[in-house]
Amino acid sequence: MLMAVAKASSKRVAVKRKAALAKRKKAATAKTVQKPDIAASYNSVKDFGGRQYTGMQVGRSHKWYYDKGTWTETKITPDLWRVSYAVTKRRAGKAPKGSGVPVGTAYQWYILAHQRVEKLNDDDYSTSLIGLKYKLAHKRASKGKWSAGTVAQRRHLIMFLREWLRELEKETISLTLEYKGVVYKGEAVPVPETCANGMCQQMDITLNNEHLGIIRWLKSGWKLDQQKDQGFVKAIGAAIMAYYGK
Numbered sequence: 001m002l003m004a005v006a007k008a009s010s011k012r013v014a015v016k017r018k019a020a021l022a023k024r025k026k027a028a029t030a031k032t033v034q035k036p037d038i039a040a041s042y043n044s045v046k047d048f049g050g051r052q053y054t055g056m057q058v059g060r061s062h063k064w065y066y067d068k069g070t071w072t073e074t075k076i077t078p079d080l081w082r083v084s085y086a087v088t089k090r091r092a093g094k095a096p097k098g099s100g101v102p103v104g105t106a107y108q109w110y111i112l113a114h115q116r117v118e119k120l121n122d123d124d125y126s127t128s129l130i131g132l133k134y135k136l137a138h139k140r141a142s143k144g145k146w147s148a149g150t151v152a153q154r155r156h157l158i159m160f161l162r163e164w165l166r167e168l169e170k171e172t173i174s175l176t177l178e179y180k181g182v183v184y185k186g187e188a189v190p191v192p193e194t195c196a197n198g199m200c201q202q203m204d205i206t207l208n209n210e211h212l213g214i215i216r217w218l219k220s221g222w223k224l225d226q227q228k229d230q231g232f233v234k235a236i237g238a239a240i241m242a243y244y245g246k
Contacts, residue, residue: 022207042099049196055101064091104141110157112164128226130213132191134160163192170178175207177231177239184208188215188240199244205236216239 027150048058056062069087076082115133120126136156137148150158173188190200191214201217204223215224217238222237 020072049193064089066090066091106139108136108138108146108153110136110160112161114213116211129226130211132214160192167192171242173203173243175205175236175239175243177235179235188243199246203240212236239241 008107035233043050043054045054046057047053067088067090069085071083071085071236073206104240111131111133113125113129115129117125119125124211134157136145136153139146146153169192173190175188176183176185178184185205186205186209188203191202191204194200194202194216203213203215205215212227213225215222215233218238222233222240224233227233
């Protein structure tokens, strides 16, 4: 009887030792697994339609919160205003350690956008801004000079505006749809450089004479910023797909 108990006890000790050894091996293996180098991923050369680039991958997004800033505007013709806006923007959340560009990096952007404003009372207006921003040049913190001079920046801007004008002057995608008993008519204008394989994946949408924003196709379906009714977005997407015969 005593010998049976001793054997059972010895067997339990052996099992415990084996489990402890396996646990130590697993812990050692976990320590040797290297975490992905986020900085290397950010700076790696990527491809977009045969065009090489570095930095944030196409398709990813940023979300920012803006401090209380000052917007000034001056009317210079019956329909043209000069605007100025300066503020600090802050990331929603925290940037992954080692990601992004070094402190001191700068960019020159050209913004092409729709601003919708509605008067709420004598002193307040609601406002939303939807559009595109196009990079003209950047300045690396380590170099202290812009990637493109004044003439090259102007040439980049002219190329971008000409491409956008070509899309505006083309026969746009005519849209007609009904949603919740309301008939909507308008058009979709393809965003330059977002068309491939006979289909454009991002389009500027106007329905019933009101600009709605830029709709985009993702694996999860159609998305339209600032449009809370996803059923309406799906209806617009269905009209677009019908145009392409899909």
